[in-house]
Amino acid sequence: MYSQYCSAYEYWKVKMLYVWKRLKSSPPTERPEVGGNETDSLALLEFKAQITDPDGVLSSWNDSSHFCEWYGVTCGHRHQRVSVLDLNSKNLIGILPPHIGNLSFLREVHLENNSFHAEIPPHFGCLLRLQKLFLNNNSFSGQIPSNFSYCSNLLVLSLGFNMLEGNFPTELCSLSKLQLLVLEVNSLMGNIPSSIGNLSSLQMFGIGQNNFGGTIPETLGQLRNLNWLSLPANKFVGTIPISIFNISALARLGVGENQLEGGLPNDLGFTLPNIEWINTFQNHLTGPIPESISNASNLRKIAIDQNNFTGKVPSFSKIRGLYWFNIRLNNLGGEQSTDLDFLCSLTNSTKLRFLSIGKNAFRGLIPDCISNLSTTLSALDMWSNNISGNIPSKIGNLNKLKILVLGQNKLSGQIPESFGNLRLLIQLDLDSNNLRGSIPSSLKNCQNLLLLDLSTNNLSGHVTPEIMGISSLSIYLDLSRNNLTGPIPKEVGKLQNLGKLYLNGNRLSQQIPSSIGSCISMERLYVQDNFFEGPLPSIMSSMRGLQVLNVSNNQLSGQVPKFLESLNLTNLSLSYNDFEGALPTGGFFKSAISTSVVGNKKLCGGLPDFQLPKCYYKESKRTRISGIAKILISIVSALVGVACTLSLLYFLWFRHNKNASASSSSEDGLLHVSYHNLLKATCGFSSTNLLGVGSFGSVYKGLLDQTQSVVAIKILNLTCDGASKSFIAECEVLRRIRHRNLVKVLTACSGFDFNGNDFKALVYEFMSNGSLDEWLHPIASQYTERNKLSLLERVNIAIDVACALDYLHHHCEMPIVHCDLKPSNVLLDDEMNGHVGDFGLARFLPEATHKLLADQSSSVGVKGSFGYVAPEYGVGSAVSTEGDVYSFGVLILEMFTGKRPIDDMFENGLDLHRFTKAALVDRVEKAIDPILLQEIEELEKRRKIAPEGKNKSWCSIKDCLVLIIEVGITCSFESSKERMDIYDALTKLQGMRKKLLEFIVIV
Incomplete structure (x- = not known):
């Protein structure tokens, strides 16, 4: 009941005031109620006592002035009682006290954009005069108080961007005056009650990015005043109720990212005359786009991509204000040669900025009329259709264009010289067409290009110096699979920021220019299947970031350069050239798994795995x-x-003779150690040398007599079920892999202890900075011993882990799945480089081809660690690289939020993925580790620039943080099909690091 949360005094006071107003027709007296001032003052002071105010905005809240003069407080003129409490965006932290229910004259509460947490006090239900309540963009948890229904005068209830859970309270449906109800980005669940139709005054209803399910209530159609309906990113099924399309006042309709079926009504354009936004992307909608949509003259945004719409696209000639048109990833078009005629109708819009029709079945010619959008269009995407004919030269008139994607079509003819007029272009993608002729030199004018893809065409002629001189290129330049001839211009050295260069599958010749050594940011270089000759330039030793180098199937000669030993390569192909002499044996050449040298008949030496003849x-x-x-x-x-x-x-x-000695299980050439050696190295397995305890054993720090080096020794606890098989699996994996970001195994020991018991151990390279887990979640003693992980260090470690996984998944002789990726299995060396370790649960793919692991698969099982193990493993799905990607995604989110996936705050459907996804939408800083936020503040202070510059700096770094969190979220999707490949994650993180360095280096 009402008085459960409100004091008897306040309840009596409000009740008597109500009776008094009913009895008297004249206005209330000017004299304040007895005790009212004191009640409000005490309530406000209790509010202040419960929160942290780092910016001191509540410093005026003291006895030196009347509370009506306090910052953020507004009082009524007659009663001198608090009527408005406005403290939005003041960086306040803490819990709202129940005393707020004693401010009985409150009409408006603005506490949005702060860091309040815990439950929303149900005492808000005592505020019978309350009209507006803004609590959005905080960290409130628990359920929505059902007794909000007592606030019968409520007009606005905004609770979005919190961590609320539970069901939608049916009691809210009694608030007949409510005009705005926003619950977006929480963890709410259950169905929307049919009684929602009782909110007859509702104009705005937003519940996107929750876990609501079931069908969308038909009763929503009763809300005749509804202007804004947002239901995306939930789990709604069934069809969109036809009643919704009869709400003539509706201006914005958002139902994207659900599981809806059915189609759009034929008369949509007539029944929704005021519609401005239609957002139905990523559902299962079918049927045609209604012809009547052309009558919706107020349309500004159409996003119906990623559905199953079919048929012809109607004309949009009556629509003048459209600025966003996205129908990609459907089955539209393909019925007649005039499929693209509708594009001309779109040019009547004077505001169109984004036009995407990619991945459909459109065919025919690109109409010249597209050039009519020259003053507005910034993105044009026609990727993956059946569009044919020449590219209109008039596209060069689109001087606002930043993105042009025409790849994977049937375009022919030459690339228009007019493309040189697109000076704002940052992405040009023309791959997989039938384009011919030379690459236009006019592209040199596009000095903002980050990505240029002309691959898989019939282009001929030379690679011009002008193309290689586009120094802005940083993501990749792909000219592969054409008929290009001549040398690589020396101007390639200007691509100092380029990450990937693809020149493979052409007819290029002469020597690889030494100027390529200036491409210090290059990570992948593909020049295979050409006619290059001569030696590899020695200056390439300066390309320290190079990870993949493929020069196979050329006419390169000379000795294999020694400098390749020192590069951080993950994959090297020198096959089918004329290299001669001894193959190097150091560095990268210690492993034949990711190195190919076949087809070089004059090579000799090298490690036995290369199977080369001996050198004579x-x-x-x-x-x-x-x-x-x-x-x-x-x-x-x-x-x-x-x-x-x-x-x-x-x-x-x-x-x-009375003691059993241990025999080494390591391969020839590795250090042989015995039980006695390891006992001595660890001072009798002393607890002072204990580094950690895992599922199958303990890890000790030790000093080996043989080498006088410090090592890490993993002693298997063979009484644990599966420990022996874990040892075998780890040995089998470790003998096949070698990568700079994997923990190096020095040797293994399998024998008996002095009591005749089985003894098994692995000896690793010692990592002086311990595990990533110790840095992210240090115990009290470690706070004084170690510095905190900086933003850049975390990014570098994330890239190191991604490199390791990319190697395991894509560059091993047989793909390897780690199966237990987590912070405690990521170790850090002297220079804070990340190394992935503990392969006790690792698996080869496909397992059927590897008898050893196939024999043990049924008994070892994939367990992983709770919070990091992929959801599909819990229902019996087979081991896959996607499982490692999920663990990597959780690891990324943990690294940058500072929260473990098993944190106590994650319950009742909320997890680390959903928490960060919610924060990503608007205030990413809500989820970021406070240590990182403090670092960013210090960076801003060191810049010593104006306030507007600070904001720009923070926005720049914030953009980088958003990109990182997006990688973590995309990798940790519940559905394995939605996760990105680890290579793509690695690429995105490396690109983000480049941007981040631009800001940090300046300081």
């Missing part, structure tokens, strides 16, 4: 005689050595 050298007669003498000396020395060794072995056997 011609010797002079004198050298041969000298050699014979050396051989005789060696034989005598060897015999003496054998005798000494046998004597030593006999002595050791005699001394330790």
Whole structure:
């Protein structure tokens, strides 16, 4: 009941005031009610006591002045009682006290854009005069108080962008005066009650990005005043109720990202005369786009992409204000050669900025009329259709264009010279067409290009210096699979920011220019299937970021350069050239898994895995005689050595004949250690050397006598079920892999201890900075011992982990799935580089081709770690690389929010993925680790620039943070099909690091 939350005094006071007004026709007295001032003052002071005010905005809240003069407080003229409390966007932190229910004259509460948390006090139900309540953009949790229904005068209830959960309270449907109800971006669930139709005054209803399900209530059609309806990113099924299309006042309709079926009504353009936005993207809608939509003359935005719409696109000649038109990823067009005629009707709009019809079945010619959008259009996407004919030269008149995507069509003819007029262009994609002729030199004018893709066409002629001189190119330049001839221009050295260069599959020749060494940001270089000759330029040693180098199937000669040993490569192909001499054996050449040298008949040496012939050298007669003498000396020395060794072995056997020695399980060439060696190295497995305890054993720090080096020693607890098989699996994986971002195994030991018990251990390279988990969640003693992880360090570590996974998934002889990626399995070396370790649960793909792992698969099982293991594994799905991507996504979110996926705050449907996705929409800083926010503030102070500059700086860094969080969210989608590949995640993170460095380096 009402008085459950309100004091008896306040309830009596409000009740008597109501009776008094009914009895008296004259206005209330000017004299304040007895005790009213004191009640409001105490309530406000209690409010202040419960919150943190870092900016001091509540400093005026003290006895030196009347509370009506306090900051953010407005009082009524007659009663001198608080009527408005406005503290929006003041960086306030804390819990709202129940005393707010004692401010009985409150009409408006503005507490949005702060950091209030915990539950919303139900005492708001005591505020019978309340008309507007703004609590959006905070961190409120719990359920929506049902007794909001007592606030019968409520006009606005805004609770969006919080962490609310539970069902939609049916009691809210009694608020007949309510005009605005916004609950977007929370964790609410259940169905929308049919009684929603009782909110007859409702004009705005937003519940997007929750977990609501079931069908959309037909009773929404009763809300004749509804102007704005937003239901996206939920789990609604069924059809869009036809009654909604009869709300003539409706201006914005958003139902995207649900599971809706059916189609749009034929008379939509007549029944919704005021419609401005139609957003139905990513559903299962079918049928044609209604012809009547052309009568909706107020339309500004159409986003019906990612559905199953079919048929012809109607004319839009009556619509003048359209600025967004997105119908990509449907099945539209393909019925007649005039499919694209509707584009001319769109040119009547004077505001169209975004036009996307990609991935449909349109065919025919691109009409010249598209050039009529020259003053507005910034993005034109016609990707993946059946469009044919020449590219109209008039597209060069679209001087506002930033994105032009015409790839994967049947376009022919030449690339228009007029493209040089598109000086704002940042992306040009013409791949997979039938274009011919030379690359127009006029493209040199496009000095804002970040991405240029002309691959898979019939282009001919030389690669002009002008193209290689577009220094803005940073994402990639793809000229592959054409008929280009001649050399690579020396101007390639100007592409210092370029990440990827694809020149493969052409007829390019001569030597690779030494100027390519200036491309210090390049990560992937593909020049295979050409006619390049001569040696690889030694200056390429400066390309320290190079990860993939493919020069196969050319005519390159000379020795394989030694500098390749020191590059951070993950994949190298030198196949089918004329390289000669000894293959290097250091660095990257220690592994044959990701290196291909086949087809070079003059190569020799290298590690045995390369299966090259031994190197033989011609010797002079004198050298041969000298050699014979050396051989005789060696034989005598060897015999003496054998005798000494046998004597030593006999002595050791005699001394330790009662103790079992351990035998090494490592491969030849690796260090051999015994149980006794490891016992001594760890001071008897002393607890002072214990680094950590895992599922199958413990890890100790040790000092090996043999090498006098510090190592990490993992001792398997063989009493644990699956420990032995975990040891076998980890040995099998570790002997096949080698990568700079994987923890290096030095050797393994499998034998017996002094009591005759089985003993198994792995010896790793020691990582001095411990695990990522220790840095993200340090215990009290570690706060003083270690610095905090900076933003750039976290980005670098994330990239290191992505590099490791990319190598395991795509560059191993057989793909490997880690199956247990988490912060405690990411170790950091002296320079804070990340290394992925612990392969006890790793699997090969396909397992059927590897008998060892296939035999153990049924008993080991994929367990992973709670919070990081992919959802599909819980229902018996097979191991896949997508499972690792999910764990990586959770890892990213944990790194940048500072919250574990098993944090106590995550319950009742809320998890780390949903929490960050909600914050991403508007205030990403709500989810960011406070340590990072503090670092950003310090960066801004060090810049010493004007306030507007600070905002710009923060926005720039915020953009980078948004990109990171987006990667984490996309990788951790519940559905494995929606997750991005680890290579794509790596590419995005590397691009973001480049942007971030631009801001940090300046400081």
